[in-house]
Amino acid sequence: MASALQDVTLYLVVLMVIATLGPLQFGFHLGELNAPEDVITCRKKTISATVARMVSLVTKADTEADTAVNLADCIPMSSSSFAAVSAIFTVGGLIGALTAGPFTSARGRWLAMQITAACYLAGSLVETFSSSVLTMILGRFLTGLGAGASTVIVPLYISEVAPPKQRGFFGAFTQISINVGILFTQTEGFFLSHDNAWRWILGSGILLAATQTVGLLIVPESPAWTATAKGDMVRARRVLQRIRGKHANIDEEVEAWGGGDGRLPSEEERLLASGEAESSDANATPMSPAAVQPAPNNNSNNNNNNKAHLGFAQVVRDPHTRPAIIAVVGIMFAQQLCGINSIIMYSVSLLKDLLPTSSALLTIIISIINLAVTIGASPLPDKLGRKTMLLVSIVGQGTSSLALALSILFEVKILSAISVLLFVALFAVGLGPVPFIMASELVGSEGVGATQSWALGASYIATFLVAYLFPIINEALNKALGGAGWVYFIFAGFALLWAGFVSYNVPETRGKKNADEVWSRTRRTD
Template identity: 25%
Template structure:
């Protein structure tokens, strides 16, 4: 790194071979795990606006909605029972992601993805047939287990099978499928809302569909060469898996040699991986990013905005159908921005997208029709404060409600360009193989834990802080953009087995890396020929 600056300069090296149909299909199947998480994010907020659902399980919320017409529109959905329904998934997901970190070392990433899909399918069937709140919560817990296992395994799987030069694009596929799941859920809610008595059962039950897609995909793909060698499988098995991914004419021995060397390191050092990663200095840079990035992702506020989008749009004056349409529009904008990220992340790099996305979330260039997210959040807060007021007693005119939708779409676009996909890419690629499962488990646990806290607090915050809720999220966007600019090294095009050198050359993180790391690495030479 020249001059000790913020960026690191490495050649975008890989091991040759073409972009094969096999690697594209394999990554497509693995990335489809994002469908189940995205569908749940989109479906729950819409279901909680359906009167038949509220009448069956949360009648107190219906009563509060009626009173809000004369009282406070900010508080109409502030219900502890309703919050418990939405947030229970994330507690289960947190526990499952930590368990998956250990299980992956024994059974591999493919098996963990299959288990996640099966648990999500079971949770969907329980929710669709729920007769009381207890069954709803049980279904949510099973869904959470499925999400936790899937979110732990799929991004790492994508990072391990993707060629280095296209790793960012393929791993972005996971966030893309999250976006597809959100849009599919919002469209489902829009149609199901017309089935007055049992539409909510259809919405919740159709969560089984993305689970089936993911289970089928996971059955058709092999485990990663890294996972196979890490679990002591024959080298020929790993070579066959790698050649299938890279093409039959590719010389895979150089890449396989590096993978085998890393796997041997992992077997020697995997005992106590969690403890060493948390307590030791060697993995401090990766651990800091694995915690900070998912934490900051949630503090953008986008997850709760997506989760509660129909609730939010009803709060600002949309009708029930209009709120669901607004959520669909928001999801489509997010999906389009993720596609832009996928095509640029391996050209521009991770840091640039973080900073550009953050700037888009800070600067509001209204005259150039380039409204952006922190500016957007402040503008949303201003509009809601001016037109609903601090007391929430005034109805917002339709024109201002539409302005909130436009501004939130601009906010969602900034997120889809940066913090959405990159929050899955970075943690999945920065850890050495001996702690990769543990590191991803911690990252997913932080993500789901923060989502749990956000879903627990958002409706209460909206009720108590009114429009100032959005200025709270705006301040965090500015802070996290500065953090990334200062402390995140560039990782585009760097092979996973060479990722340690990124941290050794960084102006700040180099102090945490032991001086003899490179010497130790050079001593290990596994002959796989």
Template identity: 30%
Template sequence: MHVPTSVHNFLDKPHSVTFQLAWSTAIICLSTLQFGYHLAELNAPEDILSCNFHKPGPYASYEDTIWYKYNYKQCIPMNEKGIALITTMFTVGGLVSSIILGSTSIPSRYGRRYMCLLSSLGYFFGSLIMVFANNVFMINLGRFINGIAAGSSLIMSPILINELTPINHRGFLGSLLQLAVTIGIFISQVVSYFFSNDQQWRIIFVFATSLGLLQFVMLFTVPESPKWMIMQGHDVKSATSILHDLRSDKSTVTYEINHWRQLSINERTKGDNEIQETTALLSETTVTTSEFMFAKKYRYQFIAVILLMTAQQLVGMNAITYYGVKILNNLFGNHHETGGDQVLILSCSFSLCNVISAICISPLVDKVGRRPLVLSSIFMCSICSIVIGVGIINQYDIAVITACFGFVIGFSIGLGPIPFLMISELSGHEVVSIAQSVGTSTNWLANIFIAFGFPILQNSMGGSVFFIFFTTSIAYLVAVWRYIPETKGYNSVQDVWDNFLK
């Protein structure tokens, strides 16, 4: 049946944020908050839980704790390679999850909210395993499951928020996902500050278990994506009811529903005579990952996704996130036993700066636009890379510290929040899940490269390694200018690319 197109300009309506939309966004953002938490959860306690460092707790001895009563070890012996492995397993789990979701029809078959529910369960069980871990295998298994949950949530959370949100708020609400990551990192550091000792380090993972359970329960108050329901041929009445709670101007709901119905019909229609295809309505499953990567039709979408997602990692932010303490310790000549306080305060300050910057930039994403912020972000990171490199080589500690703050701010204004947000704005609805999966997979791979490659390069090159980040940033600056369009204010992906390529 043909659904008539209305001249009502519903997509340009400036909706306000309803309670249901704000609430749903906050609950969905718990996914990336947990990602940030698990990203940083081992920073403080890893030497303690691996028996390489001992720090007394509040009790007279470990025998006085509840963990000893139930035969849980004070620590789990590991060498440096063992510590590196448990750090890496989180990233490996994320990569595996991204590949699976990108090569199957799971995201389009079961829905956005359902996948977020599974992710929260993954966070819960992965953390629970780490709470009761008594050997290296259990620690690695818990980290791997948490990584799987993180990989899934980084794909599905941006899509769900994008499909629940009116166009005029997608940039702002989508950027909250990255803000949640920074908050998760900060919370992890605060919790670790209180519980990184021989007697209480398992409480760090108890807290993570609670976060997973909290989100799982609260997700039942979040609606499924009405767009997904329409595109998959589900109950139009239910989708309409959901949209009424998400839109401040109820007069636009019918037109928005009809717009999605028309998109679904177009997906199933071929030729000038609009002959119905014999395939099912599952539009997202009609395109494979290889087609998205190699078909001419999706070439520019694929290039844009890969550029954004690899740039987020390869400009070097995670070199500071993972190894900032080591960099500063070498700069100040500190050692593990004697130099800690000044560097730890600086490290916490970088994290707090990241949170504040993310808060400040969130309202600007829909006002300034995505592309200018990404370009400004890369440029600022490139300049700070030079300063950090020169400062380390010449022992200019003030210059290095200042540039590190600048790097954090530069990353936060663009490369932090925008890449995951833009994927769903650059990719057609029939490939958006695949684009998220491919983009997230390359992001995880680049993350692994930084995690393993940076310390090797730093040992051989010293501060000069940051000149590599400068060169990489300049290359990305040119590539983003050439291949990434602005997406702010456009009603459809087709409009974005038609305007950019004309």
């Protein structure tokens, strides 16, 4: 980690922090309903009388203020209504993910991030002051739009501003920020899941969105997008130089964009060019304004610009990018269908019968471990390889799912707790951060926006399936077979399936300069 941070400037760190506020809010809204579920739905007045007494002095005035503006203490919901409120977030996420790729390719990363901040802000306001299931669904849908777009745009932006040799390390920042958001909201939920104090949990999203909106005012447009899509090499080089530092050598990065080096000509070069032009113009026939424009360069931005807008359907039809779409869709389904969100979204209700006095606290511990392992393991994709970490993560989660199913079924409390913690830790070493890295490494710049939309679209479809179907299937299996925990046998089976998929369909991208090098062996074989 020390070597990865060696050449990092303070300015780059600031950009990373502001940009990753988008994924952080994804994690925040993903877990915001977990701890206060029973309180929000009117099943209980508080999930912990002890905790409620601890914060009663602090929240007494706030509760009185809420009553004055007629905010209800809870919103009556059935299990199916709450499942719909939870799952609609992923529907918004799917739409945001599918539309963000083409939009950010055409209009840039900065404007797209501003729009996500607006979605987060509007959604958080609606959620905080909602008084019915329908208004809560609307708020969750709006925050889902922001979340879906953020998880497409921010990994792209990070990959384009991070130093090339540390892209794997910085690529993990997307998942790290998601985990920070989850930890933040789970901690709030532990203390504020009583009476109508849960509204302060949702209201925190307003502050986060406002902070992102203001912070983006100092964030520049991606230099790579400025060069390839706008054709402004000079501005792109200037921005990249500021990000890398005054004395950093950026020539190799700039050359990778094509279209020249982006340097302004020196005074001597301008005078020489002017003198040559004057001497040649003395005997030349006057030319039209169009004729004096620079001749097109087949290797420059004209070519890049044509590629930069490769569409959503085009990347599937193109035989060079289709294998990448299959790979990223597969690993995004694997990320969700191995079961992580059954823990993130439902751990309190899942474990409350087994661990009735500590399930909310265990959820906070889960979030801490998720964050700590993601940070600690962030250099590993650059050291051991992306594919290796994916396989370690999938096999580990499958084993943990099997242990968790057996421990819940036979009510072995300590094994249940250990299995949950291992399940989350093994997700964090691979399936958490690596898919966000690989989606931008498996294709060239011409299709990266559309590929990210495919990747995150798949992720949100899979997340919706888990968010909506997990409580239904879990309850149905428990009633049909007796006991609990049967659903984790299904997740163990999925892990086996996805391990085979990754082994045969996902190439290693570590150490490869570009997508052509990643797929060169496969294409030669074909």
